[in-house]
Amino acid sequence: MRFVRRIHRLRTLGLGVGFLCVATTMAGLDASPALWVLLLLNGYAWPHLACQWALRSRSPFAAEYRNLLIDIGLAGFWVVAMRGNIMPSTVIIAMMCMNNIASGGVRLFLYGLVSALAGMLAGAALLGVRLAPQTSIAEALSCLPLLFLYTLVLGKSTYDIAKKLARQSREFEAISQRDGLTGLYNRRHFESLLKQVLDDCRRGGHGASLLLLDLDFFKHINDTHGHQVGDTVLRNFSRLLENHLRQEDIIARYGGEEFVIIINRVDEAGALALTRRIVERVRALQTVDNTLWGCTVSAGLVPYAAHLDDDYDWVRRADHAMYQSKNAGRNRLTLGR
Ligand SMILES: Nc1nc2c(ncn2[C@@H]2O[C@H](COP(=O)(O)OP(=O)(O)OP(=O)(O)O)[C@@H](O)[C@H]2O)c(=O)[nH]1
Numbered sequence: 180m181r182f183v184r185r186i187h188r189l190r191t192l193g194l195g196v197g198f199l200c201v202a203t204t205m206a207g208l209d210a211s212p213a214l215w216v217l218l219l220l221n222g223y224a225w226p227h228l229a230c231q232w233a234l235r236s237r238s239p240f241a242a243e244y245r246n247l248l249i250d251i252g253l254a255g256f257w258v259v260a261m262r263g264n265i266m267p268s269t270v271i272i273a274m275m276c277m278n279n280i281a282s283g284g285v286r287l288f289l290y291g292l293v294s295a296l297a298g299m300l301a302g303a304a305l306l307g308v309r310l311a312p313q314t315s316i317a318e319a320l321s322c323l324p325l326l327f328l329y330t331l332v333l334g335k336s337t338y339d340i341a342k343k344l345a346r347q348s349r350e351f352e353a354i355s356q357r358d359g360l361t362g363l364y365n366r367r368h369f370e371s372l373l374k375q376v377l378d379d380c381r382r383g384g385h386g387a388s389l390l391l392l393d394l395d396f397f398k399h400i401n402d403t404h405g406h407q408v409g410d411t412v413l414r415n416f417s418r419l420l421e422n423h424l425r426q427e428d429i430i431a432r433y434g435g436e437e438f439v440i441i442i443n444r445v446d447e448a449g450a451l452a453l454t455r456r457i458v459e460r461v462r463a464l465q466t467v468d469n470t471l472w473g474c475t476v477s478a479g480l481v482p483y484a485a486h487l488d489d490d491y492d493w494v495r496r497a498d499h500a501m502y503q504s505k506n507a508g509r510n511r512l513t514l515g516r
Pocket residue numbers: 360393394395396397398399401405406407408409410413434435436505509
C-alpha cells in the first residue's frame with residue numbers, strides 16, 4: 180500500500196507536468212478532440228484511478244506494477260500521436276524507463292520497453308504513422324519542467340528510501356544483539372565482544388576480568404510465584420547490574436538466570452571489590468523489598484591471565500569458579516584463575 184501511495188504521488192506529478200510537454204507538441208498538430216480528451220484523462224484522471232485500482236486489488240503491489248506498465252504503454256502511444264517529435268518523445272520514454280527501473284529493477288524496465296512498443300503499435304494502428312521528428316524551441320522548453328522536477332522528486336524519494344533502509348538495518352542489528360527480556364546483550368553478541376577483549380588484553384592494551392553470576396534457587400521463585408515474577412526478578416537484577424557497572428563494562432544474559440560481565444580496564448583488586456559490592460547488594464535486598472524476591476547470587480570471577488587458551492577457556496574457568504560458589508553454599512564469590 181505504501182508503494183502504491185508513493186507511486187501515486189510521483190505519477191500525479193510526472194503525468195501532470197508531462198501533460199504540458201505533450202500538449203505543447205500536440206497543439207502544433209491537427210489533433211482530434213477525442214485525442215485531447217484522452218490526453219487530459221491520462222494526465223489528470225489516470226493517476227488517481229490507477230491508485231484506487233491498485234489499492235482495491237488483492238495484491239496492491241502487483242497491481243501497481245501493472246499500472247507502471249500501462250503508464251509506459253500510454254507513453255508509447257503519445258510518441259506516435261506526437262509523430263515522433265524527438266525531444267518530448269525521448270523525455271517521456273526516458274522518465275518512464277527511469278521510473279520503472281527504480282521501482283522494479285531491470286525486469287520491469289524490460290517489460291516496460293515491450294509495453295512501450297505495444298503502445299506505439301496501438302497508436303500506429305489507430306492514428307497511422309506520420310513522422311515529424313523536429314522539435315521547436317517552445318516544444319523543447321515545455322519538456323524542461325518534467326525533466327527537472329520529476330528527476331529531482333524521484334531522486335529525493337529514492338534517497339529517503341535508502342535512508343530509511345539504512346536506519347532500519349541499524350535497528351535490526353541492534354535488536355539482534357539484545358536479549359528480549361532484559362534488554363542486555365545476548366550470548367551470541369557477548370561471545371564476539373569477549374573475543375575482542377581477549378585480543379586487546381593479549382596485545383597488552385589493558386586488564387579485564389570475566390564475571391559469571393547465577394541467581395540462586397531461581398527455579399523456586401518460578402515454582403512458587405509464577406514465571407511472570409521470575410521474569411520481573413531477571414529484569415530487576417539486570418537493572419541492578421547496570422546501576423553498579425560503568426559504561427565500559429559489558430553485561431550480557433548468558434542463559435536463563437545466568438549473567439556474564441566483562442569488567443573492563445580494571446585490575447584484579449578493582450574487579451573483586453566491584454563483584455563483592457554486587458553480591459552484597461543482592462544479599463541486602465533480601466530484607467529490603469521484593470525487587471529480587473529473596474534471591475541471592477553466586478559469582479565466579481576470573482581476571483585475564485596469559486595462560487588462558489582462548490575465550491571459551493576464559494568462560495569455562497569463570498563457570499568453574501561460579502560452581503565452586505554454588506557448592507560452598509551459594510550467595511558468595513569465588514576468585515578463579
Ligand atoms: N521466569 C523465567 N524463568 C526462566 C527463564 N529462563 C530460565 N528460567 C528458569 O530458571 C530456572 C533455573 O533453574 P535451575 O537451573 O535449577 O537453577 P536454580 O533454581 O537457580 O538453582 P541453582 O542455580 O542451583 O541455585 C528454571 O526453572 C528455568 O525454567 C526466563 O526467561 N524466565
